[in-house]
Amino acid sequence: MTHKPQIRIPATYMRGGTSKGVFFRLQDLPDAAQMPGAARDALLLRVIGSPDPYGKQIDGMGGATSSTSKAVIIDKSSKPDHDVDYLFGQVSIDKPFVDWSGNCGNLSAAVGPFAISAGLVDASRIPRDGVAIVRIWQANIGKTIIAHVPMTDGAVQETGDFELDGVTFPAAEVQLEFMDPAAEEEGAGGSMFPTGNLVDDLEVPGVGTLQATMINAGIPTIFVNADAIGYTGTELQDAINGDEKALAMFETIRAHGALRMGLIRHLDEIATRQHTPKIAFVAKPADYVSSSGKPIKAGDVDLLVRAMSMGKLHHAMMGTAAVAIGTAAAIPGTLVNLAAGGGEREAVRFGHPSGILRVGAEAALVGGEWAVKKAVMSRSARVLMEGWVRVGAV
The missing domain is CATH 3.10.310.10 (Diaminopimelate Epimerase; Chain A, domain 1)
Incomplete structure (x- = not known):
């Protein structure tokens, strides 16, 4: 042969x-x-x-x-x-x-x-x-x-x-x-907030009606409040990735959010769109211990964020989701901004499962719509x- x-x-x-x-x-x-x-x-x-x-x-x-x-x-x-x-x-x-x-x-x-x-x-x-x-x-x-x-x-x-x-x-x-x-996603009309709202009531069968900030910046991302889905924002991977019921809940929220954002036309399309949109949950600052054992103090961060990627809780934070976090934090009234204490800001420090990340973004109202010129962060x-x-x- x-x-x-x-x-x-x-x-x-x-x-x-x-x-x-x-x-x-x-x-x-x-x-x-x-x-x-x-x-x-x-x-x-x-x-x-x-x-x-x-x-x-x-x-x-x-x-x-x-x-x-x-x-x-x-x-x-x-x-x-x-x-x-x-x-x-x-x-x-x-x-x-x-x-x-x-x-x-x-x-x-x-x-x-x-x-x-x-x-x-x-x-x-x-x-x-x-x-x-x-x-x-x-x-x-x-x-x-x-x-x-x-x-x-x-x-x-x-x-x-x-x-x-x-x-x-x-x-x-x-x-x-x-x-x-701000991502120019097909179906989203090139708008940073494809629904036209900073916060929406997102109806999710089997979960309930959740407040959600749905934003196209860096990567399309759906933000919900941690306490609305039974979490504190201090969770590490083991708390979620071994829980099939929780993973199914996040995927259901993601699918309905994608539909509202115009990224898919039918719910079953989400199965072939694993990378986008992302779903993340936010909370006010709290003490926790990172995955490396490093203590993170509430005073060291502006808010807590946990994000799902490809159906699992991410071990740290996706860079594009960090751009979405920085952008949403700079816009008064979004769930991210409110979790960080509200008001105007040009940078935000958020706690993720592996520690802390800082990202900067400057937002401005242009013609009645929010615009962000750039977001800045450091990597290696x-x-x-x-x-x-x-x-x-x-």
Whole structure:
């Protein structure tokens, strides 16, 4: 019997923020996978090790969590005043599909470093020492991200003393600016608040009528109050991820929120849209102990936030959801803003399962509608492995 050999594709395995993913240059992919479609999806599924009925992704590069089942494709940008195009794929762990409906804010921190090292940024724009400004076109949602990448002796600086809760070791700080972060989702009319309200009464069968802030910023996100669904906002992963009834409740809320936001037309469509929208719950500050054992004091944060990703409670906070949190916190009257004490603010510190994160955003009323020029946060990134990824028949 004749066996086809595996193909090998140049790739880089990177951590960005609290996520990990496999990064590719577009031109390094097989010809059929250089275009969107079934061939590309099949390749990335095989690279990551999905679909895996065991839920472990043993036969691929994935780590069997929403934070580690990711792929990124980078190319030189054809957009004016941009350096690279960044396309993100959230790879389902147990189902045969790749969700292209949103961005990954954490891996956004690795895009600039990868692009520089891969020769995709014009050399004239890269200082030998200092900070390189990489202008990124986020192709999933059609937005601009500005990455501030530290450079030392002509190379991307990866080591440093910047600490990020949810990441074990310190590294160099990469500041990200998410420009005009209100997402222009299909069906949402390009509005930051697709229902037209800062807070809605969301009717969820089997759960009840919940107050909800539904926002398109960074990533479409549904915020509800923790106490309305029986939580305190201090929960860690074990309190929720082993509770099938709770997971089903969150998915039901997410589906009905997505319908109200215009992201889906029928409730059954949510099964093929795992990445967006996100659902999160908020609470006023309280003392708790993070997943690493670090005490978090109520006085150290403005509010508490817990967010679901790919059907599970996230171990820290998705970067795009952090943008949504910062944006909503800056707008008086949203549930996020009220949990943080109300009023106007340009930055917020929130507690998540792994610790604390600060994100800044400036909001203003323009023509009767809220607008945010940019959201800013810091992450770190580094190369974990580089070379070739091997893939069998797809």
